[in-house]
Amino acid sequence: MNLQEFMQKVKANNANEPEFLQSVEEVIESIWPVYEANPQFKQANILERIVEPERVVMFRVPWVADNGDVHVNRGYRVEFNSAIGPYKGGLRFHPSVNLSILKFLGFEQIFKNSLTTLPIGGGKGGSDFNPRGKSDGEVMRFCQSFMLELFRHLGPNTDVPAGDIGVGKREIGYMFGMYKKIKNEFTGVFTGKSLNWGGSLIRPEATGYGTVYFAEDMLATRGMTFEDKTVVVSGSGNVSQFAIEKVNDLGGKVVTISDSEGFVHDPDGIKGDKWEYLMDLKNVRRGRVKEYAEEFKVKFYAGQRPWITKCDVALPCATQNEIDAKEAETLVKNGCFCISEGANMPTVPDGVKTFLENKVLYGPGKAANAGGVATSALEMTQNSMRMGWHREEVDEKIRDIMKSIHEQCVMYGADGDFVNYVKGANIAGYMKVAEAMLDHGVL
Numbered sequence: 001m002n003l004q005e006f007m008q009k010v011k012a013n014n015a016n017e018p019e020f021l022q023s024v025e026e027v028i029e030s031i032w033p034v035y036e037a038n039p040q041f042k043q044a045n046i047l048e049r050i051v052e053p054e055r056v057v058m059f060r061v062p063w064v065a066d067n068g069d070v071h072v073n074r075g076y077r078v079e080f081n082s083a084i085g086p087y088k089g090g091l092r093f094h095p096s097v098n099l100s101i102l103k104f105l106g107f108e109q110i111f112k113n114s115l116t117t118l119p120i121g122g123g124k125g126g127s128d129f130n131p132r133g134k135s136d137g138e139v140m141r142f143c144q145s146f147m148l149e150l151f152r153h154l155g156p157n158t159d160v161p162a163g164d165i166g167v168g169k170r171e172i173g174y175m176f177g178m179y180k181k182i183k184n185e186f187t188g189v190f191t192g193k194s195l196n197w198g199g200s201l202i203r204p205e206a207t208g209y210g211t212v213y214f215a216e217d218m219l220a221t222r223g224m225t226f227e228d229k230t231v232v233v234s235g236s237g238n239v240s241q242f243a244i245e246k247v248n249d250l251g252g253k254v255v256t257i258s259d260s261e262g263f264v265h266d267p268d269g270i271k272g273d274k275w276e277y278l279m280d281l282k283n284v285r286r287g288r289v290k291e292y293a294e295e296f297k298v299k300f301y302a303g304q305r306p307w308i309t310k311c312d313v314a315l316p317c318a319t320q321n322e323i324d325a326k327e328a329e330t331l332v333k334n335g336c337f338c339i340s341e342g343a344n345m346p347t348v349p350d351g352v353k354t355f356l357e358n359k360v361l362y363g364p365g366k367a368a369n370a371g372g373v374a375t376s377a378l379e380m381t382q383n384s385m386r387m388g389w390h391r392e393e394v395d396e397k398i399r400d401i402m403k404s405i406h407e408q409c410v411m412y413g414a415d416g417d418f419v420n421y422v423k424g425a426n427i428a429g430y431m432k433v434a435e436a437m438l439d440h441g442v443l
């Protein structure tokens, strides 16, 4: 079977799953030459096995609104690959959630988790429930109902979820509480927990910090730093907030934030009191970025994305396919030379092509945003040891892990003086998982 035949088979088996097929195509194109060159992988049919989730659970989640109405949402957990450790990956609550999106996220997670060098397999889950505009009571009842089914598939050595879009500290708390009550045990079955009941310092910051650390390492390959760089960030949630904080620490200037209604351009930079305002707006008042623009009298671009803004570095931190082909061209044309993806698969395939053809520093999500899951694995370690590391210790470990991910990408992706981080991340992530699958026999 050649690459085209292989992809045709995957397409036939997964019709109507465009996001999943997009992520498979991107990975398989990179690893195909390695697959061909290693007969032991072919003989064990590793690729056909790796694109098939080990297990998918789909279930009904009924819940009662404050006004007494009964609603039903759909819950999912995709347990994709456990060759190198328990399934690990976040839960997403967003109306757009469907099987295709969760399979793409779970598939990406396999390689990302492998790149962290830590023993964690790949999984992802969530629901089409929309927490926006719901009361705390409604969110709690939804989370409890969700766990009434999901609990039986989880365990600290089996499957350990975390947060993602729409799932933060509050939701993790409600879900962990329900798990603890049903199982009558206190174990590290979730990561992203609050500090006073088993969470790790720096977990909330980890993905955003890691994305910036990865960019810092990419910039260093060209003798540059963040000092005085203009940075465009999308999103305004967990990943964006801490990416902004770290860019500020390193001397850069972040000039945009966004949400699904539009973006804000603040040419003076989102820092100091303005960053504090953003944290309160999004995490306490649960407001919209438009309010930031009103508060600080800067421009809000309704219904638009921030990529038209001139910058040196771009950090997409909102969602998948948020940079289309034209926007990728605009970024490059406007002089952007470094893109580090905090979000998962935020750039469409033609956009990725543009970045690679123009030889910009392009760090794909599975490498650049791995700091979050790496810190989750550190949280699991702290939970099993029943201890907690200091802030500095955790931050240092994240820094080292991001450095090691960068090194692996360079090792497998260097092509003359250019590093193809897509190829590097895919091959490095694949090798470890494929070898473990070989060791375990045909399962």
Ligand code: NDP
Binding pocket: 163, 164, 165, 166, 167, 207, 235, 236, 237, 238, 239, 240, 258, 259, 260, 261, 317, 318, 319, 320, 342, 343, 344, 369, 370, 372, 373
């Ligand atoms: P949050 O829910 O905290 O924030 C998401 C942000 O993205 C919000 O500003 C949201 O705006 C915006 N957004 C979501 N969907 C869309 C859309 N369709 N169009 C435009 N804007 C949108 O999520 P996180 O910050 O945790 O996650 C952001 C990204 O990072 C995701 O791709 C996630 O998979 C990835 N990621 C997260 C990790 C983590 O540790 N949290 C780890 C690794 C990756 P609005 O409020 O309008 O919806």
